[in-house]
Amino acid sequence: MFEMLPPALILVAGALLIGPLRGHARNAVLLLAPALTLWAIWQVPDGVSATVPFLDYDLEIVEGSPVRRLFATIFALMAVVGGLFAFRTARWYELAAAYAYAAGAVGVCFAGDLITMFLFWEIMALFSTVVVWSGGTEASRRAGIRYVIMHLLGGVILKVGIEGVVVHTGSIDMQPMLATNFDTWMILIGILINAAAPPISAWLADSYPESSPTGSVFLSAFTTKTAVLALILLFPGEPVLIGVGLYMVMYGIIYALLENNIRRILAYSVVNQVGFMVCAVGIGTQMAINGAAAHAFAHIIYKALLFMSAGVVVYRTGMNKCTEVGGLFRTMPLTAICGIIGALAISGFPLTSGFTTKTMISQAAADDGLAMVYLLLAAASAGVFLHAGIKFPWFVFFQKDSGLRPKDAPWNMGAAMVIFSALCILIGVFPELLYRYLPYPVEYEAYTAGKVLFYLQLLLFSGLAFFLLLPLMRRTDTISLDTDWIWRVGLKRIGVLLYRGLAETGAAISAATEQTLAAIGREARNYLGAERRPVDGERGFFARSWPIGLTALWIAVLLSAYVFVYYLS
Amino acid sequence: MKKAPDSDHWLVRPVTIRRFWQVSAVVLLLTVLVQISIKVKGYFVVDGWFAFGALFGFLSCVAMVLVAKALGPLLKRPTTYYTPGDRDV
Structure with a gap:
């Protein structure tokens, strides 16, 4: 089942060690983890070399090919040189998140099936968000929230497509396809969101500049390029x-x-x-x-x-x-x-x-x-x-x-x-x-x-x-409006307009109802002669106090009528 | 990091800038003239024409700058547009 461990696990281990370690030990991990990953990448042979049973499927967690090794190589190289660039200034959690993010990218490279690809895809989304948040400013916090919403939305769309393909073809294999039906379109759209394709391209320019000076180096490398690899593997010639x-x-x-x-x-x-x-x-x-x-x-x-x-x-x-x-x-x-x-x-x-x-x-x-x-x-x-x-x-x-x-x-x-x-x-x-x-x-x-x-x-x-x-x-000291205006301003404005419209309509209905009820009340009082009964003062017919005996009498009358009608029917 | 008065670095002296323009003009001219002796393969006829690359590159960039300039008033907003409460983004 396991001819070899996924190279991505070495980077995961590195990411886990960055937090607890200090000083030279941490620096050694920062350089050695991607270097070892690089070595492991070149041990991956062509074809499937590791499978894991999951539900009714055999997940092909390591599948090698020249293009997969090429992308994994540059991701690992990016991690090691990025680590060198960042290790003296970046916070430990930014480095750990960046390495986990890189692990996700390397994992996608060797994913032999759609479920494994999706798993590593989401790992990338989560840890890249942490890298954005590591900017440490209010702007990076807000940008990170928008970033993760976009990527989780993209993940949901991708998952819908994957489920559709699995249900309709019975196969989870990563194989070339064309966007010819709902399922394949969903997969294509899910991947294109990560590639920063229109109209959801604004997330990239919104978030990357808000990260730290070191974080943006890592962010520039992985997400869009794994999307390119996914397109090469799944949609060549689309x-x-x-x-x-x-x-x-x-x-x-x-x-x-x-x-x-x-x-x-x-x-x-x-x-x-x-x-x-x-x-x-x-x-x-x-x-x-x-x-x-x-x-x-x-x-x-x-x-x-x-x-x-x-x-x-x-x-x-x-x-x-x-x-x-x-x-x-x-x-x-x-x-x-x-x-x-x-x-x-x-x-x-x-x-x-x-x-x-x-x-x-x-x-x-x-x-x-x-x-x-x-x-x-x-x-x-x-x-x-x-x-x-x-x-x-x-x-x-x-x-x-x-x-x-x-x-x-x-x-x-x-x-x-x-x-x-x-x-x-x-x-x-x-x-x-x-x-x-x-x-x-x-x-x-x-x-x-x-x-x-x-x-x-x-x-x-x-x-x-x-x-x-x-x-x-x-x-000029300005920003440029992009499609993110739709969800940052447009939808909010539509929401406010809808709220105001509903509130005003509700207030109008409420006022009209109140007036109608008041009018009915007046008519009822006039009809029942409330104005002509000085004994009860200002109270109307139904608001008056009644003796308990009279109430009991009425109940007895109603019950008798009910029994009578019941026997007749 | 501190602010310093304008320095007179050789790269920004007027004489250097003048020389830069002169050298650039010669280089630009040469890249066009050399096409007399070097054949540029045209895949779609026009791209093999004399000085096509120069003209196409120049005009494409002019068009892109003009489009960006035209879109500026439509798209550009103050940096505090999305965060009116903040002084800057």
Whole structure:
């Protein structure tokens, strides 16, 4: 039954030990638990290697395949480098929650059936909420509540779909499907909620920036990328995903352009980048799935790097907004350089990881003859350089001099950023290091002269557009309304309107009833002659006192009448 | 962390900025002109046209900035919009 233990259990054990341990022992666990998990991941063979009986089912809690190992690898790598970044400043419960969250992500990677997937899915939802709450502010508390409501709702929808599939097919296996009926649509929607797809995309930009500077690094990595893996495993080639992905790509760019909060810019760009992957899964060819998997791998590294760079700025300055910072390159050169490397990687600049992975997705669209998709992805690539590639480093590290002279990153944060910067360049220069682990054989050459030239033109001229249009992009100290307005304001307003309407209607009915009863009372008093009986004063007919004998007489009369009628019938 | 008066870092001196624009202009021009000798494969005809990448990248970004600018008045709100009791979010 058990050829091997789930690798996720090592991270669970690590998460449990973080609380009770102190000092070097805790630090050792923080580094060793994900490192051991990484080792265990590469011991998982292809196929099912561990099952557990549950009710009438055999849960396949460990199933290996190249794409599962690839995602699990980057999750474990993220945990170890994230742990290095966070261990000196994050509170123990944030670290423990982050490791349990990572364990959930690794568990999803190896889940061979829908029930196991759901179990680890919910573990992720619960512990990521704790990471959001670890921000320790009133804003993070509120954002965490909204976050957990959205994710539990997504979990319920996913569970409804899973139950439907199990009831109608009798199988709990994770196997490719298309959204063709209610059950599969529910599963797809449940997964897309975690991928931050529209219209429930606002949870991401709402919650991630409210977490701690270290928490947002962990949050950026796991939830959306496990959703991408789930889509790869369950919905490859689902056409609706192409449209959803393209919408996410454009939505992320427009909202990031409007945004002033440093980490919210990066949060919107997570949606933008996941849009590339969702679109690739929708295309569904081997090249596209390779592109989605490779881009998820590269994205986790450069996005975490960007959140680390932003996190150091927030940690050192206590400021979150573009309007508050600027000119920080003077005293934070390492953070600025690492941020720029991350920005170049997310933009898909040649010699960075983004170029070698994102262009695979565009190539897949081209190979499939999807002209509009290809051109929109090209436009989006230019837009990424605009909103993240230049905007983030420009407004944070350059533009005006804010006069702030904070220290550069502490050694552990600097080391984590250098490791991920090096990986961004390593994958960019030697893409075959990543390509060999992709789910399908790679027949793709990233660096051809024509392709490099096309993307250089695209990116450099988008940079020109940025600087020429800078006056139009003046930062304002504002937020942008998103679909979360519906549940944060709209539903509340509808509720208040309904309440007021009901209250006013109720008051009107009450007043009318009172008047009617008063009128009936007056009529009754007049009819029964209450006004003509001065002996009883102001009392009416039914309000008068009656002698007990008279009452007994009436009861006797009524009973006699009843008996009489009974005998007659 | 403390506030300091404006420094005269070499990166922000006017002469550096002027030189940055000059070098950028040359690089931009070169990336277009080099297409005379390097063929860009066009998958859908238009993307193989001379300087298509440059023009497409530039115009796409202009369009995105203008769309964002147009949506600004509709979507932008003060930071205290959701928490009127607080001074800031």
